[in-house]
Amino acid sequence: xxxxxxxxxxxxxxxxxxxxxxxxxxxxxxxxxxxxxxxxxxxxxxxxxxxxxxxxxxxxxxxxxxxxxxxxxxxxxxxxxxxxxxxxxxxxxxxxxxxxxxxxxxxxxxxxxxxxxxxxxxxxxxxxxxxxxxxxxxxxxxxxxxxxxxxxxxxxxxxxxxxxxxxxxxxxxxxxxxxxxxxxxxxxxxxxxxxxxxxxxxxxxxxxxxxxxxxxxxxxxxxxxxxxxxxxxxxxxxxxxxxxxxxxxxxxxxxxxxxxxxxxxxxxxxxxxxxxxxxxxx
Amino acid sequence: xxxxxxxxxxxxxxxxxxxxxxxxxxxxxxxxxxxxxxxxxxxxxxxxxxxxxxxxxxxxxxxxxxxxxxxxxxxxxxxxxxxxxxxxxxxxxxxxxxxxxxxxxxxxxxxxxxxxxxxxxxxxxxxxxxxxxxxxxxxxxxxxxxxxxxxxxxxxxxxxxxxxxxxxxxxxxxxxxxxxxxxxxxxxxxxxxxxxxxxxxxxxxxxxxxxxxxxxxxxxxxxxxxxxxxxxxxxxxxxxxxxxxxxxxxxxxxxxxxxxxxxxxxxxxxxxxxxxxxxxxxxxxxxxxxxxxxxxxxxxxxxxxxxxxxxxxxxxxxxxxxxxxxxxxxxxxxx
Numbered sequence: 361x362x363x364x365x366x367x368x369x370x371x372x373x374x375x376x377x378x379x380x381x382x383x384x385x386x387x388x389x390x391x392x393x394x395x396x397x398x399x400x401x402x403x404x405x406x407x408x409x410x411x412x413x414x415x416x417x418x419x420x421x422x423x424x425x426x427x428x429x430x431x432x433x434x435x436x437x438x439x440x441x442x443x444x445x446x447x448x449x450x451x452x453x454x455x456x457x458x459x460x461x462x463x464x465x466x467x468x469x470x471x472x473x474x475x476x477x478x479x480x481x482x483x484x485x486x487x488x489x490x491x492x493x494x495x496x497x498x499x500x501x502x503x504x505x506x507x508x509x510x511x512x513x514x515x516x517x518x519x520x521x522x523x524x525x526x527x528x529x530x531x532x533x534x535x536x537x538x539x540x541x542x543x544x545x546x547x548x549x550x551x552x553x554x555x556x557x558x559x560x561x562x563x564x565x566x567x568x569x570x571x572x573x574x575x576x577x578x579x580x581x582x583x584x585x586x587x588x589x590x591x592x593x594x595x596x597x598x599x600x601x602x603x604x605x606x607x608x609x610x611x612x613x614x615x616x617x618x619x620x621x622x623x624x625x626x627x628x629x630x631x632x633x634x635x636x637x638x639x640x641x642x
Numbered sequence: 643x644x645x646x647x648x649x650x651x652x653x654x655x656x657x658x659x660x661x662x663x664x665x666x667x668x669x670x671x672x673x674x675x676x677x678x679x680x681x682x683x684x685x686x687x688x689x690x691x692x693x694x695x696x697x698x699x700x701x702x703x704x705x706x707x708x709x710x711x712x713x714x715x716x717x718x719x720x721x722x723x724x725x726x727x728x729x730x731x732x733x734x735x736x737x738x739x740x741x742x743x744x745x746x747x748x749x750x751x752x753x754x755x756x757x758x759x760x761x762x763x764x765x766x767x768x769x770x771x772x773x774x775x776x777x778x779x780x781x782x783x784x785x786x787x788x789x790x791x792x793x794x795x796x797x798x799x800x801x802x803x804x805x806x807x808x809x810x811x812x813x814x815x816x817x818x819x820x821x822x823x824x825x826x827x828x829x830x831x832x833x834x835x836x837x838x839x840x841x842x843x844x845x846x847x848x849x850x851x852x853x854x855x856x857x858x859x860x861x862x863x864x865x866x867x868x869x870x871x872x873x874x875x876x877x878x879x880x881x882x883x884x885x886x887x888x889x890x891x892x893x894x895x896x897x898x899x900x901x902x903x904x905x906x907x908x909x910x911x912x913x914x915x916x917x918x919x920x921x922x923x924x925x926x927x928x929x930x931x932x933x934x935x936x937x938x939x940x941x942x943x944x945x946x947x948x949x950x951x952x953x954x955x956x957x958x959x960x961x962x963x964x965x966x967x968x969x970x971x972x973x974x975x976x977x
Contacts, residue, residue: 384780385782392795392856393794393797394813395810395813395820396809399809402812410818412818414818452709457706463699463703466693466694469700472699475703475707479710480969481958482713483909484958484965485954485958486934486937487915488937488950489721489951489954490718492717494713497717512709515713519709519710521902524902580916592802593802594803611805611808618800618801621800626800633792633867636863636867636868637864638864638868638896638899639865639901
């Protein structure tokens with residue numbers, strides 16, 4: 361019977377979800393926000409109120425913590441450091457991953473499956489001991505405590521993921537397109553930049569988001585190979601313990617601010633995620 | 643690839659796919675997954691063999707290999723070097739062969755931590771994967787709800803890991819944290835994660851579910867959105883139940899995204915360090931002392947580089963083997 365129905369009605373019928381599903385989702389989203397709202401609540405209270413007693417609504421509201429953050433160069437410069445190296449990492453990871461993902465999606469070559477898994481294994485090294493030599497390597501090539509150094513170090517775990525995601529998007533584009541372009545006289549680089557990249561722009565957006573995300577939240581590597589000039593915000597946040605104890609308010613304010621750059625990035629890629637991708641591989 | 647994905651469903655809704663596709667073919671544009679273009683490759687054996695063999699493709703992967711090897715190879719050699727020596731000082735060291743591997747793999751503390759970590763990873767996967775898929779299924783599909791939902795769901799992923807630990811350290815406290823306070827005073831259950839080992843475990847587990855289920859949900863949501871509408875129309879014509887539609891149409895199409903989700907969640911949960919370190923420090927007692935926490939106690943706390951190196955390599959190898967099994971099973975099943 362639906363074959364006779366208008367396409368709109370069919371689509372509406374298919375899209376119908378159980379009515380409670382949407383409600384359950386928003387309840388989940390609200391629960392998800394609770395710890396974050398609590399952190400925000402802490403960031404606008406004085407420390408005595410945070411540790412004093414339990415209160416749902418802050419008794420005294422203060423923006424002192426945010427003020428401290430934006431006036432103390434240690435805080436705001438490390439925030440900028442994180443933004444700089446994270447952006448550099450996302451761009452660099454994308455640039456090296458694009459040709460590799462194309463190779464994986466279009467050709468078979470000696471050791472391709474092995475190589476792909478080797479790339480992935482670089483996400484699996486337990487940091488505690490592996491980090492010890494990092495300091496010496498980055499010191500010896502002059503990349504210690506530089507933004508570029510952190511960006512390159514983070515490529516270790518972001519490049520494999522970028523290759524995987526991009527490869528999934530590229531495999532969704534039929535190879536006939538490559539062949540047609542070749543017949544039309546496009547060279548591979550020109551085809552890649554002029555035709556292929558625009559076709560996988562959602563993939564590029566999604567890849568940038570994941571690279572940004574994993575680089576932004578990483579602490580151990582970034583802390584090991586920096587000291588002052590490129591110190592990440594997350595490392596600054598481990599040093600709020602003073603003689604008076606932990607400065608919870610300031611820590612919470614910094615925590616709230618660390619969410620913002622990522623939230624902006626996800627806002628830009630929201631349509632790409634909403635459009636969907638399936639990422640089949642191998 | 644597209645051809646094979648189509649195979650997953652064509653077995654179940656064969657024939658109807660084309661019927662339904664024809665009904666609406668006029669008003670659908672599907673640039674990402676052109677059903678028509680994929681059809682010629684529909685024969686078994688499909689696309690994998692049609693990819694041309696070309697070893698010059700290595701030139702394209704070279705930048706990736708160089709950029710990753712720069713940071714990966716030397717540390718690995720160094721750790722191997724540590725693991726076969728007894729290091730007293732930088733100049734005084736003796737070669738001990740595989741002794742450290744033997745002693746580490748027989749150490750009861752390491753074994754206990756291994757079981758604990760394995761249990762934690764298993765619980766993480768069993769909770770987060772189904773929950774993430776369920777959330778993805780119930781997420782809004784159109785309207786203003788979509789961007790709002792996406793941003794809200796993504797927020798926990800964007801917080802530095804030590805901050806996640808800090809948030810939960812306070813949030814779960816019985817006296818001044820909303821979560822702990824609610825459990826103690828509203829539910830009336832005595833909950834204290836700094837004293838009770840079960841409470842500590844639950845806190846770390848819930849924290850991980852809170853933190854990482856969004857990753858599974860986002861990937862699964864994107865996977866669901868990539869399914870062309872005709873598939874659902876075919877299912878509807880077939881009068882397939884909601885569950886059958888999910889099982890035979892949605893789930894097979896989620897294979898790619900779920901492979902990534904499962905692998906990432908396994909690796910990261912098996913190597914979890916920062917968050918439990920901040921919240922519980924591995925305690926109370928050894929209750930949440932996962933492999934990574936124990937390892938960093940040996941490596942950084944006691945500075946026993948030999949055992950720590952052997953420990954790291956065994957740890958590394960375990961993650962690789964399990965990941966390889968997951969990877970192979972997930973990419974081969976249903977083909």
